[in-house]
Amino acid sequence: MTQPAEPAQPAQPSEAAQTPGERRTQEALAASGIAFEIVRHGPVRSLAEAAAARGVAPSQVIKTIVVRRGEGDFLFVLVPGDRTIAWPRLRSLLGVSRLSMPDKEVAREVTGYERGTITPFGSLTAWPVVADSRIPEAGPVSVGGGGHGVSATVDGAALVHALDARVADITDLDDPGGGPPGTTSSGPTGPADRPDATRLDESA
Numbered sequence: 431m432t433q434p435a436e437p438a439q440p441a442q443p444s445e446a447a448q449t450p451g452e453r454r455t456q457e458a459l460a461a462s463g464i465a466f467e468i469v470r471h472g473p474v475r476s477l478a479e480a481a482a483a484r485g486v487a488p489s490q491v492i493k494t495i496v497v498r499r500g501e502g503d504f505l506f507v508l509v510p511g512d513r514t515i516a517w518p519r520l521r522s523l524l525g526v527s528r529l530s531m532p533d534k535e536v537a538r539e540v541t542g543y544e545r546g547t548i549t550p551f552g553s554l555t556a557w558p559v560v561a562d563s564r565i566p567e568a569g570p571v572s573v574g575g576g577g578h579g580v581s582a583t584v585d586g587a588a589l590v591h592a593l594d595a596r597v598a599d600i601t602d603l604d605d606p607g608g609g610p611p612g613t614t615s616s617g618p619t620g621p622a623d624r625p626d627a628t629r630l631d632e633s634a
Contacts, residue, residue, distance in 0.1 A: 451544075454552035456582075459584075462551065464584055464588050464589065491571075494507075494549055496548060506559045506560070508565055510565065513603055515601055519598075523600060524560075540555060541555070543574075547575075559596070561598075563599045566590050
């Protein structure tokens with residue numbers, strides 16, 4: 431009796447079809463020695479969609495936020511998808527009174543990645559990394575893969591180790607019902623918009 435055909439598997443893009451950012455990310459991931467799996471999916475419009483497409487929980491989608499500490503001085507902040515930066519705690523950790531968020535042009539200039547694709551892996555400059563303390567205990571997590579609709583699934587503890595990240599409790603649970611979308615009582619320098627609250631992340 432004829433056996434039913436196996437379902438077709440999606441073709442993997444050739445190396446030529448990858449963007450320079452994707453290639454740079456994957457080369458950096460491979461060089462780090464961390465085990466990783468590249469996941470490709472279509473456009474997503476929410477954290478829930480991103481998590482479903484990547485096969486992880488929303489808290490395991492890791493946002494990579496570029497933060498400016500001073501003139502020409504930046505860092506990556508890794509934040510679970512369902513949380514937002516607690517700016518007073520981050521400023522205290524870094525010993526500064528002011529932090530800011532660069533615009534998308536500056537973020538691209540200092541990382542080599544456009545917003546929506548940013549990842550510490552393969553950044554043009556190896557900026558310091560601060561990771562929320564929940565990430566090492568999260569198990570598998572999903573980080574940006576250097577291109578739109580591309581991510582890398584890695585172990586949370588291995589991620590912070592590979593990036594030599596400073597680990598601290600620097601986030602609060604995101605509360606969509608706590609006020610108008612995208613706002614909070616505390617921003618990078620005090621009362622301000624919360625730029626990382628409503629978009630998925632700079633890397634998803």
